[in-house]
Amino acid sequence: MTRNARIALIVAAVAVAGVAALVIGSGGSDKKKDTAATTATTPAGPGRTTPAKPAPPPVPVIRVHDGKPVGGLKTLEFKHGERARFVVAADTKQQVHLHGYEIEKTVPAGGRVTFSFKAKNEGVYEVESHTSEQKLAKVKVVP
């Protein structure tokens, strides 16, 4: 490889670094604006909680019909370190297990039970019924 070719490649590498710094820098701030916008406009739905300070977000409810989650498998998102809460409401008796946090509660037929825990473990964990052997939801704890 000639000396010029080597220099050209190094210049290309520097150019990539420069472009990356620019794109990621601006992309990052865009993203922050985006999330800020969504936090402000969309109310926290049943499948998602947003860490909005002013009003505490409504506690998400997983409705279980015939041992299966109504509306499919939803992901409940919590921030690391916050108190995470969700409710399981079932029409039949279900033994519900939150993996990873190792919390297990029995939901009586037609009843509802609140899971409340400190979100200390990051990652994605399944909420599973050991009665119907179905996944009910995913708990996602982000940094």
Added chain:
Amino acid sequence: MRRLLTATGAGLAGAALAPAAASAHGIGQRADLPIPQWLFGWAAAVVLIVSFVGLALLWQTPRLQAVRLRGGVRIPAVVDVVCGAIGVAVFGIVVYAGLAGSQTATANVAPTFVFVHFWVGLVVASVLLGDVFRLFNPWRAIARAVGWLVGRLAPSSTPEPLPYPERLGRWPAVATLLGFGWLELAYQSRDDPSTLAILGLAYALIQLAGMSFYGVEPWTRRADGFGVYFNLFSRLSPWERRDGVLYLRTPLSGVTSLSPVPGTVALLCAIIGITTFDGFSQGSIWQNLAPDVEQRFLDIGFSLRAAVELTYTLGLAGGVAFVSGVFWLGVTGMHTVGRGRSTRELARQFAHTLVPIGFAYAVAHYFSLLVFQGQATGYLISDPLGQGSDLFGTANTQIDYSAISANGIWYVQVGALVAGHVAGLILAHDRALAIYDDVREATRSQYWMLMVMIGFTSLGLWLLSATNA
């Protein structure tokens, strides 16, 4: 944890089938968060930067093609005997636990041992310490013990082993690894302890039969899928054992001596393809697609279980085909540079450059499983059967899911992919210098391999960013 497992044991055992319930990786209760956008962007930029700088600055004469050994410590034969015996004992305990113990996947030692200690732990151990599986390989130990005994008792009655068919190459290993990948990702009884025990026994019997026909060494080197798999990664390690002496070698030089026998390219594509689908299956594209495909199979009369398994089998085949396609594309491109080398020959000459990529993918996808589910060793070693024993007083230990933060996992994952990319690039560069007549041609051929490497590394990063997104 223990109490919980026993409490839920009855419920789990009673369920015949939990459709697509088991998490990926065969076992484990936790999945990774997607890598954040900024990290994805930076990693991709770093990959491009090191690629360009590498092309500009790398050496101009091959340096890794011959293995140079330094030092040398003799390892006495008794070490082989003891390690072999330990291997046989561990295999025996795991099979026994699988058959006789609790059939709750997380309470029995067998599933965690197979999917975490064996499938993932040994890969990492091989890269750090060399070919440890060879030392502990239970079927190899049994075969060697039997061979030694027969040689002692009736020296005249030992027949010469058949010559191992050259055309067979590493294809039996390819079949084994695809089979294991299918077990891990498609089979619905993947974490059923007794099933795993029976499969383990069956595999050992096949290996013993193979070794008795073709000889212990030829069979272990080519056809014992796990022997081949772990040996492949041990080639990345700086350790080499030759004739009972342990040497230090230049890092990466061990991979260049990988003999390009038939099935080698397929082996690497299968390894990377399995991990690719493992990652892909946790992303939203597959999560949205799979139910539709399953429904198609249900519509034409398959059971739910068969529909799920067929769908995941298709996905796995797709992963392997995609990876093979990317590699062949690069090789076909290289074929246009210079003359007189068939694509087949080039593919075999450059297959070894995929070994570090395979390792990087394994670390990226299994690191957290090793860190978290690996902690289950604590209680499983005291209660391997999951029946309430407490052999070492650790039966009540738990997995600490806060042992490493999401950030820590991301850095390891991305770091592994970037390091694998650099290693693959170096290996390809060095091989090109060795087989092309002049440096200019070698460099031109490497633009193609560079694209293959960037393709695999970007795919790896994308898989990490799409998992559970």
